[in-house]
Amino acid sequence: MATMTALRNRAITVSALVPAAALLLAGCGGGPGRGSAAEPSGGPSTGAAAKAAADDAAVPEATTFTTVEGAPADAGRDAADGLVVHPPKPLPVHDRPGGRRVATLPTEQLGGPTWVPVVESSGGWLRVLLPSRPNRASGWIPGDGLRTARTPYLVTVDLGDRRLTLHESGKAVGRWRVAIGAAATPTPTGRTFVMAQLAPKDKKLVLPLGAHSDTLDTFGGGPGTVALHGWHDPSVFGRAATHGCVRVPDDALRKLSRVPLGTLVLIND
Structure with missing residues (x-):
């Protein structure tokens, strides 16, 4: 079983992630978008390899x-x-x-x-x-x-209170007021998870989640991925003002940077 430190250390590859980060950042805090409606191990036989390739091609990654x-x-x-x-x-x-x-x-x-x-x-x-x-x-x-x-961590986002709580081993270790999706572009509810850590040059860390906007199929050239990320203007915290992402204070972002990939995020009404 992998250690949590090793898991965290494998999370960020800055140079490789700059293009992806730029794309996803456009879906978190840029101008508004418009809604719009992938190696097997061992030595398989040629027939088995062909079938595996056909199966891979028949379904999406x-x-x-x-x-x-x-x-x-x-x-x-x-x-x-x-x-x-x-x-x-x-x-x-x-x-x-x-x-x-x-x-x-x-x-x-x-x-x-x-x-x-x-x-x-x-x-x-x-x-x-x-x-x-x-x-x-x-x-x-x-x-x-x-x-x-x-992972000992769990992240909960309570949309009604506009508050994010970080739990470690069952105990709350941080609680912050955050900005959530506006009425027209709400933050989706349900269970999701920390999918990646992106550290684009000269920008704050972005934590894309395994969730997407329910109202925007695309946003700023990206797929409408919802993320946890920082914000330059602290007056936004406590407001419903985003395009679906959750904007968090710098202290929250620093602590969330320690959360391993795959950690559950519960987004509640």
């Missing part, structure tokens, strides 16, 4: 840029046990244990490693949250051969 049709919706609102997993090779994602394949879970997200939270298990199968549309998409992956870790 589960990333922030894709929509996964047929993915079971996650209706959960509670914290899980902190188990997060990383696929060392692309994995098939199914709609139920042993069921229909709906996606491929790649090894990377936005230039960093894929870590997703486990929210349910059945036999040797794990149900994980996906970073794709639609919001709250999940899927079942085989549990063998995964890298695993446990």
Whole structure:
């Protein structure tokens, strides 16, 4: 099982992530957009390799840029046990244990490693949250051969109070007033997770989540990914003023930078 320090240290690759960060930042704090309607190990035979390639081509990769049709919706609102997993090779994602394949879970997200939270298990199968549309998409992956870790952290965002709370080992270790989505572009609710850490040059850290705007299909050239990020004007905190992202104070951002990838984020009404 990976240590949390190692997991955090693998989260940021600044030079590789600048283009992705710029794209996603455009979807968090720039001008308004308009709504608009991916290597197997070992030595498989040629036939098996061809079938695997055909299966991969028939379904999308589960990333922030894709929509996964047929993915079971996650209706959960509670914290899980902190188990997060990383696929060392692309994995098939199914709609139920042993069921229909709906996606491929790649090894990377936005230039960093894929870590997703486990929210349910059945036999040797794990149900994980996906970073794709639609919001709250999940899927079942085989549990063998995964890298695993446990994060002690949980992030909760209470939209009614406009407050973010960071929990560590079940205890609140920070609570801040934040800015949330405006009425026309609300922050989506439900369980999601910290998908990546982006550190673009001369900009503050951005933590994209596995969630998207419910009202904007695209934003500023990006896919409408919701993120936790800082903001230059502190007067915004406590207001419903964003295009769906959660803007946080600098102190919150510093503490959130220690949160490992895959950590659950619960966004409540």
